[in-house]
Amino acid sequence: EAGVTQFPSHSVIEKGQTVTLRCDPISGHDNLYWYRRVMGKEIKFLLHFVKESKQDESGMPNNRFLAERTGGTYSTLKVQPAELEDSGVYFCASSQQGLNYGYTFGSGTRLTVV
Amino acid sequence: GIQVEQSPPDLILQEGANSTLRCNFSDSVNNLQWFHQNPWGQLINLFYIPSGTKQNGRLSATTVATERYSLLYISSSQTTDSGVYFCAGGYQKVTFGIGTKLQVIP
Numbered sequence: 001e002a003g004v005t006q007f008p009s010h011s012v013i014e015k016g017q018t019v020t021l022r023c024d025p026i027s028g029h030d031n032l033y034w035y036r037r038v039m040g041k042e043i044k045f046l047l048h049f050v051k052e053s054k055q056d057e058s059g060m061p062n063n064r065f066l067a068e069r070t071g072g073t074y075s076t077l078k079v080q081p082a083e084l085e086d087s088g089v090y091f092c093a094s095s096q097q098g099l100n101y102g103y104t105f106g107s108g109t110r111l112t113v114v
Numbered sequence: 115g116i117q118v119e120q121s122p123p124d125l126i127l128q129e130g131a132n133s134t135l136r137c138n139f140s141d142s143v144n145n146l147q148w149f150h151q152n153p154w155g156q157l158i159n160l161f162y163i164p165s166g167t168k169q170n171g172r173l174s175a176t177t178v179a180t181e182r183y184s185l186l187y188i189s190s191s192q193t194t195d196s197g198v199y200f201c202a203g204g205y206q207k208v209t210f211g212i213g214t215k216l217q218v219i220p
Contacts (some may be wrong), residue, residue, distance in 0.1 A: 045209040102147045102162030108155055
């Protein structure tokens, strides 16, 4: 089966610009998570979708971040306007419904805001 | 929230050596996983192990849920094992530890 796909793999944008990251989970995985690792620090939770619904968005840093999951399939994470401190690696993961399944992570999007 | 403590933070091994990485949790979790971030930045799921012991080749993991810790064993280490090892635990969402940076030298 195809894994979790993230696009783009790298993005360099100027402060104030908008960037949209995309994640395609494994087909049939209802759970979709966004995490990010900033400046070599720990990997932190951003939000969790179950199908198209936001189950938990407690990790979203501020209202410059907007996540959507159209029709319960792929998800996008938009940062508008981007700030320098948003630089880092953004990871998406998916898992099957239920508590007995581990995550499969995508390769991440490395975002650099200059 | 749940606190995750990993040890050691850094580890240098000679190729062929064995090692044990540890992860302590501040509270009970039912979704405990180990990941390897390779030098290309990819996060690879090694084990989903809320309790018990699992083995996959040279790697094995043991979780003692009642004592809120998990161990990752790497035997006969190879240079390709280098990278950062993360444990993560929680319920739906998981909290990551800060990782153990492993370098295996020839």
